[in-house]
Amino acid sequence: MTLMAASAIGAQDMKSVKTGVYTAEQAERGVALYKQKCASCHAPNRFTDDLFYTSFAGKPLWEMFDVISDSMPEDDPGGMKPEEYADVIAYLIKLNGFPTGQTELPTSKEALSIILFEKP
Amino acid sequence: MMRSILFATGTALAITVGATALNGQTPSKTTNSGVYTAAQAERGKKVFEAKCTTCHDTARFTGDPFLDVWDGKPLKDVWDIASGTMPEDNPGSLQPQEYGDVLAYFLHLNAFPAGETELKGEAAAMAAIKIEKKP
Numbered sequence: 001m002t003l004m005a006a007s008a009i010g011a012q013d014m015k016s017v018k019t020g021v022y023t024a025e026q027a028e029r030g031v032a033l034y035k036q037k038c039a040s041c042h043a044p045n046r047f048t049d050d051l052f053y054t055s056f057a058g059k060p061l062w063e064m065f066d067v068i069s070d071s072m073p074e075d076d077p078g079g080m081k082p083e084e085y086a087d088v089i090a091y092l093i094k095l096n097g098f099p100t101g102q103t104e105l106p107t108s109k110e111a112l113s114i115i116l117f118e119k120p
Numbered sequence: 121m122m123r124s125i126l127f128a129t130g131t132a133l134a135i136t137v138g139a140t141a142l143n144g145q146t147p148s149k150t151t152n153s154g155v156y157t158a159a160q161a162e163r164g165k166k167v168f169e170a171k172c173t174t175c176h177d178t179a180r181f182t183g184d185p186f187l188d189v190w191d192g193k194p195l196k197d198v199w200d201i202a203s204g205t206m207p208e209d210n211p212g213s214l215q216p217q218e219y220g221d222v223l224a225y226f227l228h229l230n231a232f233p234a235g236e237t238e239l240k241g242e243a244a245a246m247a248a249i250k251i252e253k254k255p
Binding site for chain 1: 176180205209211
């Protein structure tokens with residue numbers, strides 16, 4: 001019973017990428033950055049395949065942000081601004097067909113830890 | 121009922137023991153033990169140049185940027201990422217031995233000594249070798 005109550009609170013705090021967690025404008029900025037910084041190595045379909053879902057589906061967006069902002073771009077890991085990484089991830093969320101919303105995808109660990117990425 | 125529970129428990133135990141035996145494999149050699157050959161590293165260099173250099177510079181796999189991440193870990197950790205996710209446009213598409221050759225090339229890049237025996241392109245062989253920065 002206690003356990004159920006605890007997980008109910010946890011579930012309440014989490015939201016899904018299905019609920020509009022980025023803006024259309026942000027994803028537009030993201031696609032421009034993607035073309036400039038990512039497309040030389042990464043085809044967009046790499047972010048809608050099973051390998052991608054194995055890594056990130058069912059996990060907080062913070063994990064995706066952490067990996068990408070830590071390791072990319074390959075020739076300058078961590079070389080982009082936090083807002084730029086968030087813009088690129090907004091584009092990746094859009095690639096997966098999730099809806100836009102009224103607020104931009106944030107950059108903080110706290111905020112990204114309560115947004116769940118899902119397999120569409 | 122009891123019998124099926126016993127059976128299930130026995131199976132679970134066998135699986136657990138089996139998994140422990142595999143996961144608990146302690147690397148018996150290090151990258152300083154001469155675990156690849158010079159000829160193999162040459163082959164690996166060719167594969168790397170054909171398949172990897174579009175995105176990856178060798179600097180990324182040489183010295184501190186590489187060893188600070190992997191020092192003390194089994195070579196299998198690198199193997200899993202390379203063979204599981206690369207090349208980016210077709211993950212896992214190289215022959216197992218080609219991945220092994222590329223890893224041999226990485227060892228060469230880091231000035232680990234070559235030896236008489238090739239590094240086998242298989243997970244179990246990789247698990248038996250610990251990456252060890254030279255003292």
